[in-house]
Amino acid sequence: MVRVDGSGNGASLVSVRGLDKKYQRGGEEIHVLQGLNLDVDKGDFVAFMGPSGSGKTTLLNLLGGLDVPSAGTISVAGDEITHMAGRKLTTWRARHVGFVFQMYNLIPVLTAYQNVELPLLLTKLSSAERKEHVETALHVVGLADRMDHYPRQLSGGQEQRVAIARAIVSDPTFLLCDEPTGDLDRRSADEIMALIGRLVNEFKKTVLMVTHDPAVAQRAQITLHLEKGVLVEGAKGGRSA
Amino acid sequence: MKFSSLILANLLRKKLRTALTIGSFAVALFLFGLLIVFQGAFSANADIAGTDRLVIQNKTSLIQPLPLSYRDRLLRIPGITQVTHDNWFGGVYQDKKNFFAQFAVDVDNQRQMYPEFVISDDQWKAFAGDREGAIAGAGLAKRFGWKIGDRIPIQGTIVPGAWEFNIHGIYTGKRPEDDTSQFWFHWDMFEERVPAEVKGLVGWYVVRIDNPDHGAEVARTIDQEFSNSPYETKTETEKAFATGFAKQMGNIEFLIMAIGSIVFFTLLLVTGNTMAIAVRERVGELAVLKALGYSDRFVLLMVLEESLVVALIGGGLGILLAKLFTMGGDPTHGFLPRFYLPLTGITAGIAAAIAVGIIAGLLPAISAMRLRVVDALRRV
Numbered sequence: 001m002v003r004v005d006g007s008g009n010g011a012s013l014v015s016v017r018g019l020d021k022k023y024q025r026g027g028e029e030i031h032v033l034q035g036l037n038l039d040v041d042k043g044d045f046v047a048f049m050g051p052s053g054s055g056k057t058t059l060l061n062l063l064g065g066l067d068v069p070s071a072g073t074i075s076v077a078g079d080e081i082t083h084m085a086g087r088k089l090t091t092w093r094a095r096h097v098g099f100v101f102q103m104y105n106l107i108p109v110l111t112a113y114q115n116v117e118l119p120l121l122l123t124k125l126s127s128a129e130r131k132e133h134v135e136t137a138l139h140v141v142g143l144a145d146r147m148d149h150y151p152r153q154l155s156g157g158q159e160q161r162v163a164i165a166r167a168i169v170s171d172p173t174f175l176l177c178d179e180p181t182g183d184l185d186r187r188s189a190d191e192i193m194a195l196i197g198r199l200v201n202e203f204k205k206t207v208l209m210v211t212h213d214p215a216v217a218q219r220a221q222i223t224l225h226l227e228k229g230v231l232v233e234g235a236k237g238g239r240s241a
Numbered sequence: 242m243k244f245s246s247l248i249l250a251n252l253l254r255k256k257l258r259t260a261l262t263i264g265s266f267a268v269a270l271f272l273f274g275l276l277i278v279f280q281g282a283f284s285a286n287a288d289i290a291g292t293d294r295l296v297i298q299n300k301t302s303l304i305q306p307l308p309l310s311y312r313d314r315l316l317r318i319p320g321i322t323q324v325t326h327d328n329w330f331g332g333v334y335q336d337k338k339n340f341f342a343q344f345a346v347d348v349d350n351q352r353q354m355y356p357e358f359v360i361s362d363d364q365w366k367a368f369a370g371d372r373e374g375a376i377a378g379a380g381l382a383k384r385f386g387w388k389i390g391d392r393i394p395i396q397g398t399i400v401p402g403a404w405e406f407n408i409h410g411i412y413t414g415k416r417p418e419d420d421t422s423q424f425w426f427h428w429d430m431f432e433e434r435v436p437a438e439v440k441g442l443v444g445w446y447v448v449r450i451d452n453p454d455h456g457a458e459v460a461r462t463i464d465q466e467f468s469n470s471p472y473e474t475k476t477e478t479e480k481a482f483a484t485g486f487a488k489q490m491g492n493i494e495f496l497i498m499a500i501g502s503i504v505f506f507t508l509l510l511v512t513g514n515t516m517a518i519a520v521r522e523r524v525g526e527l528a529v530l531k532a533l534g535y536s537d538r539f540v541l542l543m544v545l546e547e548s549l550v551v552a553l554i555g556g557g558l559g560i561l562l563a564k565l566f567t568m569g570g571d572p573t574h575g576f577l578p579r580f581y582l583p584l585t586g587i588t589a590g591i592a593a594a595i596a597v598g599i600i601a602g603l604l605p606a607i608s609a610m611r612l613r614v615v616d617a618l619r620r621v
Contacts, residue, residue: 109253
């Protein structure tokens, strides 16, 4: 269950308390997030919406350990990441977070297989074990027959599916999706959202997603709006809730 | 090893650029290899000079002679254990282009004075027993296809006339750097045919001393012995003599150092610029790697490794080409008898390539390491 009032009992998978983020831009201080609270349980599928500059991506970066907050705490599966830094935070990210970006961000000189294998190279898995994991992930996203293709040989939707395979291959604690359909046509977007929905429903993945598109947000169990630096609850999702 | 495909893929991203950078390294290291070879060739005699030998020449210049009578006086000087003398012949074999050093040598002392030149007793005995006999270095014999028993015609220049010599022996060097391009014949025969006004004169003396530490003192004594005479002497160690001889052609070492430094500095700029571009082009990819859990240190090392791989492939190729080039031997046919790339030169070349690879890759690697994921992803 998702809560934004700070009433969680600490047993949530993701627990955010009093999160602040300020930026300095041209001598001016911009207060993006202001005492934000959030609790997300395992298996939840949350969509974040809000106008440009409202801090959606900033929130996602903070949850993924890519950025540090000005104040407040973020705990994921009992680990308080706001106290982590450097190598420890990097290792935590490799173990717990699967990123899906708007522009796919695949490495163009690597094949689909090699792109998906990237997170596993940081583990102690053998080559044979890595192969098994990569093939499984590509099978889940429906691209087992495209594993030797380079990104330039794939459509946008296929590239994003490879990116999703890369995000799930190491079985992370949760997926952070930043506008995963922002660069896709409607049909490809529907396919990607169906895939993410399947990951939630079938594989019990926890997904936190930023989107501008209300139709995409409808796929989530709940949509949260970022307004004046805090989250407010929106409509429950249509299909997944 | 599991990351090698990532590094290889990055290097093959812009094949032409990588090939050109490797080519830059190859050309630079090829040139470096040749410079080492030339430096070695010019300083060869100084490097391998005997520490217990002194060379005595006419104080005016090397081309002015010294009296044969000095031999006995030299032997009386304390510290000198052996004396030999040589004359430069300067003859032409078939064509002026076929230059090689020919010496009229003191048959009784030459072999003992230069133990680094190896020849069998039988061959030396046959040489000593024939006034028209000659000994050729193995390199020289190979160059002209000479063998024992051949009769070699040489046209005299300093001492004009047609000369003929019988090859009785072929000497080799104990070390690879020993000069095996010389041609020796009897000083007695030379003395017979020189004009009357230059009879009883030798080109220079070489003496062996009992203690190399006393070299300077013995040299001073020798020069004092012959001071205020028509033939004053200049005595120095064999190494100093060889160095001075090489310096007649200019400060080769300085030239080589200067050219080498410029080549490597240029290479550093070219490679550094290439690596900086390569990193700038994939800021987004590096950020993604970091987002996936790759550490700052990994990114630093990955960029450095890419630079190193280019340096090692290019450098290795260049050094290999230099080695192959020098395996053909002295291209000047006699002026540079020690024309080869030694192992120390190969090692120095590879070390220099590694150093340039690391230095060139360091700044781009540090900037990649310091890259903030959030900032970099925003730029994508």
